[in-house]
Amino acid sequence: MDVVSQLQRQFVDYTTSLYREGFVDDQYTQLQKLQDESSPDFVVEVVTLFFEDCEKLINNMARALEQQQGVDFKQVDASVHQLKGSSSSIGAMRVKNVCVAFRPCCEAQNREGCLRCLQQVTHEYSVLKNKLQTLFRLEQQIVAAGGSIPVIE
Amino acid sequence: MDKKISTALVVDDNTVNQRIHRKLLDNLGIQSETVANGKEAVDVHISGKNFDLILMDLEMPIMNGIEATRKLREMGIRSMIAGVSTRSLEEEKQEFMKAGLDDFQEKPLTVAKLVSILHKLNRK
Numbered sequence: 001m002d003v004v005s006q007l008q009r010q011f012v013d014y015t016t017s018l019y020r021e022g023f024v025d026d027q028y029t030q031l032q033k034l035q036d037e038s039s040p041d042f043v044v045e046v047v048t049l050f051f052e053d054c055e056k057l058i059n060n061m062a063r064a065l066e067q068q069q070g071v072d073f074k075q076v077d078a079s080v081h082q083l084k085g086s087s088s089s090i091g092a093m094r095v096k097n098v099c100v101a102f103r104p105c106c107e108a109q110n111r112e113g114c115l116r117c118l119q120q121v122t123h124e125y126s127v128l129k130n131k132l133q134t135l136f137r138l139e140q141q142i143v144a145a146g147g148s149i150p151v152i153e
Numbered sequence: 154m155d156k157k158i159s160t161a162l163v164v165d166d167n168t169v170n171q172r173i174h175r176k177l178l179d180n181l182g183i184q185s186e187t188v189a190n191g192k193e194a195v196d197v198h199i200s201g202k203n204f205d206l207i208l209m210d211l212e213m214p215i216m217n218g219i220e221a222t223r224k225l226r227e228m229g230i231r232s233m234i235a236g237v238s239t240r241s242l243e244e245e246k247q248e249f250m251k252a253g254l255d256d257f258q259e260k261p262l263t264v265a266k267l268v269s270i271l272h273k274l275n276r277k
Contacts, residue, residue: 027261027263031173033264036180038179042176046169046172046173049168052168053169081212081239082166084239085167085169085170085239085260086169088260088261089173089260089262090173091261
């Protein structure tokens with residue numbers, strides 16, 4: 001198998017595993033379908049925006065939950081709502097699911113519960129970031145080797 | 154489509170959603186602008202701009218989608234306003250519709266949902 005075919009095989013297997021393991025869902029496919037010649041880096045652009053968004057929101061939640069006297073749970077909830085929205089929009093299923101579990105803790109003003117959810121969301125974001133960066137690197141390697149990115153239906 | 158839909162306003166405080174919604178519109182040949190909250194949506198209309206379609210998020214800082222929609226209708230803005238939100242509480246959705254929406258779609262917005270909105274605009 002030549003280099004391009006090997007890389008393409010790796011890409012297909014890796015992408016399939018992301019869906020199988022629930023890291024991304026169909027909305028990620030929708031995002032890929034929006035990419036075209038006029039916006040060849042659309043997916044990378046949107047995912048990068050998402051990573052920046054995540055980091056900002058996770059920091060906001062952490063700061064709010066650090067307050068020993070009077071946690072502003074409305075502020076935490078607002079950040080969770082934002083993160084749920086953007087993770088849903090890019091198909092980041094695991095991140096979104098943690099946000100869904102996070103909101104009842106905010107509504108119940110349960111600081112310990114919120115801290116556990118924050119830990120989970122930080123973990124899921126970190127794993128997803130690694131996975132998608134690996135995927136983008138594979139894409140770059142395929143293109144650099146003269147191949148095309150396989151389309152996975 | 155019978156009616157030429159050429160302009161849209163994306164009202165959303167989330168930069169990821171702004172980018173995706175603009176790309177969805179762009180791929181359908183619709184020029185768009187973005188604002189980050191309901192007050193900016195109102196202000197852009199006060200400045201004299203008008204749009205065939207407004208994609209309105211619900212939860213935003215300063216002025217939310219319900220208030221902004223109500224205000225725009227009070228100003229006499231007759232553009233198609235489609236609410237787009239992740240909020241799924243029926244009462245909130247009803248309140249949003251009552252404020253003056255022509256349509257409501259749950260996020261995430263997809264090509265199919267946007268086409269459905271545009272078909273409704275044509276029947277308006």
